[in-house]
Amino acid sequence: MRDGRILLVEDSENDIELTLAALAKHVANDVDVARDGAEALDYLYWRGAFAGRAGAAPVLVMLDLKMPKVDGLEVLRTIKADPALRRIPVVMLTSSREQRDLAESYEHGVNAYVVKPVEFEKFTNAVRQPGLFWMLLNEPPPQ
Numbered sequence: 001m002r003d004g005r006i007l008l009v010e011d012s013e014n015d016i017e018l019t020l021a022a023l024a025k026h027v028a029n030d031v032d033v034a035r036d037g038a039e040a041l042d043y044l045y046w047r048g049a050f051a052g053r054a055g056a057a058p059v060l061v062m063l064d065l066k067m068p069k070v071d072g073l074e075v076l077r078t079i080k081a082d083p084a085l086r087r088i089p090v091v092m093l094t095s096s097r098e099q100r101d102l103a104e105s106y107e108h109g110v111n112a113y114v115v116k117p118v119e120f121e122k123f124t125n126a127v128r129q130p131g132l133f134w135m136l137l138n139e140p141p142p143q
Contacts, residue, residue: 004059006031009040009075010093011067015116019062019093022124032058037070041078044085057088062127065094065101073104080109093127
């Protein structure tokens with residue numbers, strides 16, 4: 001088990017609840033939630049409401065694509081362009097099956113692209129599997 005926090009960036013309250021429940025069953029890591037891309041950037045750069053937060057950068061970012069204020073692609077671009085953040089694995093967790101979204105996500109360095117199913121059991125499996133992979137199986141790069 002990798003130590004560290006997971007950052008979930010999601011604007012749907014329902015999807016937040018389902019994702020947290022799916023991760024809690026299988027991953028011991030704490031999960032912080034940002035409800036849009038602007039909040040995610042504030043979290044990653046310790047500013048705004050997160051200026052005083054304790055701890056290091058997250059060990060995994062689970063990122064929705066279509067969000068208000070700042071979309072997931074812009075958050076992804078920012079993470080992967082920053083030498084201090086670019087090694088953090090980013091899993092795009094989205095309802096979009098558009099080829100353009102998929103291609104742009106990989107072009108900008110996403111580590112995995114998961115389409116959120118509508119059915120509850122399939123949704124929890126889709127969230128659980130990348131969480132388990134990145135937190136239990138994957139060997140991260142050296143610090």
